[in-house]
Amino acid sequence: MNAPVLLTLAGLAGCFALIALQVPVGVAMGIAGVAGFAALSGLAPALATIASEAANQLASLDLATIPLFVLMGAFAGMAGLSEDLYRLAYALVGHRRGGLAMATIGGCAGFGAVCGSSVATAATFGRASLPSMLSRGYAPGFAAGTVASGGTLGILIPPSSIMVIYAVLSQELIISLYVAALVPAAIAVALHITAIALHTRRHPSLAPVGPRATAVERWQAVRRSAPVLTLAATVIGGMAGGVFTATESAAVGAVMAFGFALLRRSVTRAALSQALGGTASTAAMIYVLIIGASLFGTFTAVTQAPQALVEAVQASGVPVWAAMLALMALYLVAGAVFDEVAAMVVTLPFVLPLIRSWGFDPVWWGVINVVVIELGMLIPPLGMNVFVVKGVAPQIPLADIYRGVAPYVASNLVRLGLLLTFPALSLWLPTLLKS
Template structure:
C-alpha cells in the first residue's frame, strides 16, 4: 500500500474511534503513533513521541495556555464577567433588545477569558436566560442570543485557541491577537445587527427594559472598576509592549487571584477547586495538542499534504473555490467537534494548500476560527445548542435553532467579507 492509502485508513480509524467516544486527543495520538510506527518502525515512532511530549510540555510559547486558563478560572471566581454584564445591562438594557445586547457583550468577555464556547453557552444559559425570560423576552430570542454569543470568545484576545494555532503554525502569538481585533469587533457588531433585525421584524419578542438612573449607573460602574482596570492593564500592557504575552498571562493569573482575594471569594476550598479545574482543562488541551502533533508526523510521512497540494494545483481550481470548500468543511466539523479539535485535526493537510495558494497563515487562522465557531450553532447538530438545551431543558432545541438563524445569516456575511477582503484581518499588522 502507498502512503495515501495509509492516510485514508488512518483518518477512517480516527473518526471511528471518535464515534465510539474515545477522547479526541487519545484517538489522534493512537492513530498517529500506530500509523507512523507502521511506516517507519516502532523505535523511531516511540522516539518521536517522546520528543514531541518533551518539546511541547517544555515549550515556552505553550506555557501561556495554563496561565491563561488559570487567569480565566480566577477571573470567573472573582465575578469579573458578572461585573461587566451588569454594567452593560445598566447602560443599554433599557432599550428594546438591550438586555440581549448586554448578554452578547458579557459572552464576549467571558468567552475570551475562559477560552471555551461550550462553557460560555452553559454559564450564560444559567445566568442570562432566566433574567431575559423574567423580563419578557421570547425564549427563542433569549436562547439564540446565548448560543450565538458563546461563539465570540475564540477570536477575542487573550484567546487560548489563537495561542494554540500560533504555536502549531509557528506564528507569532501577538500577531494573531492583533489580527483578531477587527474580526472580533465585526463579530460583535454582526450579532447586534442580528438582534436589531429580529426585533425590527417582530418587536414583541423583546420589550423595552427599565431605564436606570444616572446614580445607579455610576454606582455600577464604580463596582466594575476593578474588573475594567484588570482588563485594561493586562490587554493594554500586552498590546502596548509593556508585557510579552507570557508575562501578560502570568500577571493576569496573579492579578485575577488578587482580585478574588480582595472580594473575599478565594477560600481554601475554592482555591483547591479552581486549581483542579484549571489542571483538568490544561491536561485536556495538552493531550489534544500532543495527539495532533503525533498525527501531524503520520500525515506528513504519508505524503498526503503534498499530494493534496499537487492535486489542487493540477486541477486548476480558482483559489476562492478551494477556500470556499474549506469553509464549508469547517462549518460541518465545527458543528460536530470542539473548536480546538476541529482545527488541529485538519491543519496538517489544509495549511499547506492555503500557503500554496499564496494566502497568509495569520489570515487563515482568523478565518478558520470564525468558521468553526459558526459551525457550533449550525443545524442539525450545533454543539452550543446541545449544551444550552442541557442547561435549560425546558427550552426545545427547535426554538434555540430558530433563535440562532438570524445570527447564522449575519455571521455568514462576516465570513464572506473576511474571505473576500483579507485586509480586514491584516490591516492592523501592516
C-alpha cells in the same frame, strides 16, 4: 497514488473512526500517527517519536499560556466579574428594545477577554443573564439563542485557547493571531447587535422594552466593573503594546484576577479547589490534544501527503475561490458532526499547506478558521454552545434555541464573507505592529 499517501488516508480514516467511537481527539490522533509511523519506519522509531514530541510540547512556553489564561478565567468567575460586565452593559443599553440581549452580547465579549473559552462564557452567562431576560418577558428561545451565540465570542476575543493551539501547530506567533482577531471580534459584536435590533424590530414580542437606568445606576455599574475593565485592558493592552509576552500577560492576568477575588472575599476552599481542578483538567486535555496532533503531523510529514494534496489541487485547475468555498463547506459539515477543535486540528496538516500555496497569510487563515468554528458551535446537529445553554435551561426546547440562534448565524455568515473578501480586516493591525 503512492503507498505512503494511501497509508495517510487510512490513518486519517482510522482517526475519524476513533473520534466517532468517543475516543478523545488527542488520543485518536496519537494512535493513528504512531501506528502509521511504525508501519513506515518500525516500532522503535515510532515509540521514540512519542517521547520526543511529548517532551517538546511540555517544554513549550507558548503552551504554558493556556493553563494560565484558563486559571485567570476561573479566578475572574470566582470574583463575579461576569456579572459586573452584564450589569454595566445593561445600564447602558438595557432600555432599548432588545437591550438585554445587546447587554448579553456585550457582556459575553467582555468576559471573553478574561476567559478565552466559548463553552465557559455560554455557561456563565446562561446563569448570569438568561434568568434576567426570561423574567422580563423575553421569548425563551431568543434569549437562549442570544446566550449561545454570545458565548462563541470567547474563542475569538483574546485570550483564546484555540488560537494558541493554532499558533503552536502552524508555528505562528500567538501575539500576531491575538492582534489579528481584534477587528473581526469588534465586527462580530457590531453585527450581532445589529441583528438584535433588526430582528426585534420585526418581531417586537420577542424582546419587550425595559426601563432606563438612572445616571446614578450607570455610574455604580461603571465603578463596579472597574476591576474587570482594568484586567482586560492590562492583558490585551500589555500584549498589543509589547509590554508583556503572551505567557507573561497570562501570568499577570491570573495574579490580578486572584487579587480581585481576594479583595471581594470570594475565595473559599471549595471555590479554589474547583478553579485549580478545572484548570488542571483543561490543561491536561489540551496537552494531550497537542501531543497527539504533533504525532499525527510528524506522520503526515514523513508520507508527504500534504504536498501531494497541494500538487493535486494545483493540477486540477480548480479556481482558488471555488476551492476556498469547498473548504468552508467542509469545515461547517465537520464542525456540525465532530467536535470543533477536532475538525481544526485533524485537518490542519493538510489544509495549511494549501493555504500557503495559494499565497494567503496563515494568520488570516487562523482567524477565518476560528470564525467557521464559531458557526459550527451554533448549527445542528451538534452545536456545542446550544447544548451548553440547554443544560443551563433544560425547560427551553432545543428546537426553540436553534431558532433563536438563526439571526446570529446570519450575522456570522456576513462577517465570514467580509473577512474572506477583505483580508486586510484581519491583517492590518499585525502589519501595523511590525512596522
